[in-house]
Amino acid sequence: GQQVQQSPSSLVLQEGENAELQCNFSSTATQLQWFYQSPGGSLVSLLSNPSGTKHTGRLTSTTVTKERRSSLHISSSQTTDSGTYLCAIDHNSGGSNAKLTFGKGTKLSVKS
């Protein structure tokens, strides 16, 4: 079945440093989403980026569809960025037939 590999599995930064998170997937994705999961467990959608580069705030995602990889860049990290970052892909036709497959995540810890 579809596989999603994320690296690194964990990352520790000093506040202000940048982070680069990687996501590799085993087959073509019609959709790719990055999520943030708080230490309390809630899930927040950060970016949908099936191809190309997208920015929102301090986040930049670059997806190279042909190479089946995506990255999430977090600039000027803050302690509040601590949590787990999840990459999820859908290889179906999307819409109501979407079915996300998740990676195991990158656990980010930002220290002050």
Place this chain on the structure above:
Amino acid sequence: DPKIIQKPKYLVAVTGSEKILICEQYLGHNAMYWYRQSAKKPLEFMFSYSYQKLMDNQTASSRFQPQSSKKNHLDLQITALKPDDSATYFCAKGGDTQYFGPGTRLLVL
């Protein structure tokens, strides 16, 4: 103002019992989903519904039954609960971009 409501937030059940997890969404999309996250596995897809009809089912056990009484509701009935069912169950809405509810954390003793 929460757009996806899940109830209850926490649930403790005994082995063999039956529980219903509630999900309501007010984001206007007709596609709804259930996902599950346990300590042993990453988030995994369970069901997808569109216009109150089952689109996809990746759950092997018939003990898990989604129920859609209204178009913005998708509850999850779990029967004959087992300790391995302990997990956080997330309801989600949307198609290409999915948004997740806060989850129901289920503990089966």
